[in-house]
Amino acid sequence: MSGVSRRKLLGLGAAGVAAAGASVAGAKMLLDEPAPMPVSAVSALDSVAFYGEHQAGIATPAQDRLHFAAFDVITTKRSELDALLQEWTAAAARMTQGQEAGTFGAVGGVPEAPPDDTGEALGLPASGLTLTIGFGASLFDGRFGLAGRKPAALRDLPRFPGDALLPELSGGDLCVQACANDPQVAVHAIRNLARIGFGRVSARYSQLGFGRTSSTSRAQATPRNLMGFKDGTANLKLEDTAMLRDHLWVAEKDGPAWMRGGTYLVTRKIRMHIETWDRTSLAEQEAIFGRDKGEGAPLGLAKEFDEPDFAKKGPDGAPLIGEVAHVRLAHPSSNGGARLLRRGYNYVDGSDGLGRLDAGLFFMSYQRDPHRQFVPVQRALAKNDVLNEYIKHISSGLFAIPPGVRDAGDYWGRALFA
Template identity: 60%
Template sequence: MGEQQIPDATDPASVEPEPQRGLSRRGLMGLALGAGAAGVALGAGGGVVGGIALGRDQAQAATDAVAPASGIHQPGITTPVQDHLHFAAYDMMARTTRDDLAELLADWTYAATRMMQGLDVSATGAVGGSPEAPPDDTGEALGLPASNLTITFGFGPSLFDSRFGLEGQRPAGLERLPAFLGDDLDPLRSDGDLCIQACADDPQVAVHAIRNLSRIAFGRATIRWSQLGFGRTSKTTSDQATPRNLFGYKDGTANILADDTAALDENVWVSASEGPAWLAGGSYLVARRIAMLIETWDRTRLAEQDRVVGRDKAKGAPLSGGDEFTAPDFAAVGSSGKPAIDARSHVRLAHPDNNGGIRILRRGYNFVDGTTDLGRLNAGLFFLSFQKSPDSFITLQRALSTDAMGEYLRHVGSGLWAVPPAPAAGASVGAGLLGA
């Protein structure tokens, strides 16, 4: 794609020195004042994560649980799916400028780079500054390893307007997702100028990341909405076992895996000929907050649950036979003389064979946000997918309009963001978009 390959952050020998800078003045002010927007500067002489250089001594101090660098792509896409998520969408504040946006992304990149190596957001951190001033870092991750933390940034359709002079840079497909049958979207849990996906094997590490990036953003961007997730509902490597969702079924059996480079190129990564230059090597991120009607599902007989899903609950095998990884046979007939896999089952309607070969890379999580006013579990799936074109998701979602599982689901939040490639060494995420 013509993008620079990023060195392994844990291998100091692979990194050339860069001039060291730190958080911008506004980023430091954000840390001192509290929650809200973003800012960063670039790092110096040592390891690199996401393209920002750090001191060599700091790189050597990184923990054993540092997620591997992702080359030309941002981490958190093909990275082995971690156990916990904190996702946040942000809106730029009124009267902010293009320079404010660029500074925000630079500050975020610098802080994210440090946190993904198990470091505080700045050199003084949680305890190294003046006792008479608020600490730069909130400190709840002190003593914790990096826990495979990945931080992924995205740009929403609303960012590409006259506020920042980006109208001509908006990819053709980057528009607010259309309405789908069964949507009951809460506008306060949908969309956003920017998004950050923080995934880690320790929930406190993921929360720490979003908390501190929000503090850094003070005065420039504010959180529009956020979501905590646990218990991944997909896998991205063959080493990972297929997880189960809150309906008790194995989920993501046929997900695209990180080592399937042909499938990734075909379905996930935007090529230089498929979008603006700044997005080459990137992808599109869809987030959907899907409420599950848990109590209704729990009163449904097992045979009906299997029919709705199209798989055997125990083994995860398709109802046409075999094991979990056996390809579904949609022509197979059951003992009743009807198709073994129901025509309205989720497996049949979502399968690539029935959707022109479309595949997406999923990174979803379960969520339980207490109980509703009716005393029912406020729980469900926080669906995340990466695809090279929003049309891929739109086509699949429309194909699911007759899904029998729709009786047990409500889509209550939604968003779409363009995810740029990882920045080159010494640059910030989105530098290609802003010309910075």
């Protein structure tokens, strides 16, 4: 069945079944379609399973495109926020399986009423779409009676040396990360969630990203950032089950109970001074990163995945990988064993009034405890990394990512409101 007919039929027929509580996989079986692919096997066009112990879009093999959005909740009624999360979950479950956002879709409803879907993804396959929600610290103020349920790990990040954060591009009550292999599919998903949330949430900021800058599976090649270097070589991978348990997923003892199986997301928009970097010699670029630019190997070694040898010295007796090289400062051995799962993306937001590219990295990392993992790594980088001469952190966010939606009777954040 083609992508066109699948979206149309599911939007106008089996959509009602899904909305009434049937699982997405069950709805697809009614049309003799295969169930969603597991995250370890998803292709560029397949759908990713929405239901599960953990939210998709975290350890899922990183897709090529991003649309990230942060929202402020503008209703003051807890019941309206709870209802919104239920509506968002239902729409997300549908869209991640290649369906339209609402029961009647873009063209199947009452002509005199607004459509249930904006329509720009009609005819497109699911494209590996994942939607991942998070709750910011500001959601736990006095508005909704949630203050007593705020996780201890959701306290504010410290201010790091060199930060030039823009408040309007930071924080947020809610965030939604849409990743897909087609930018139109990702944009469509965020657009429809914003449409559904009208009157209850307002968009605080959003960010488009392209060209993932990390691999989250051993089946993926390591990508390059806009500085031309391979990025995320030592990233946690979905195949690293034991390390994901230790470094990614919130355990029962971490508390609170509603976060068990969840994680924490840190976002940082990092603008690169592209023109200055492009005038820097290759030798200096490699010394700053501590890796060669071609293969991505640690200096003094041959292969990308060779473990860095920080004791190895050059002919002059100095370490081949300098004391302030990026790879040394960010390495787990320099940070008490702290590891992150990174899902960053390149961005280019046009150019500024001086003709310089407004470009860089939208950094995203997931971790079990940001204050024990992200904070020490970033503190070391902010203090000593020579790369800071070429970058500027302009936004920051921290969000509690709840566990996955178990089935069609569950919804994002249900345990939080229980």
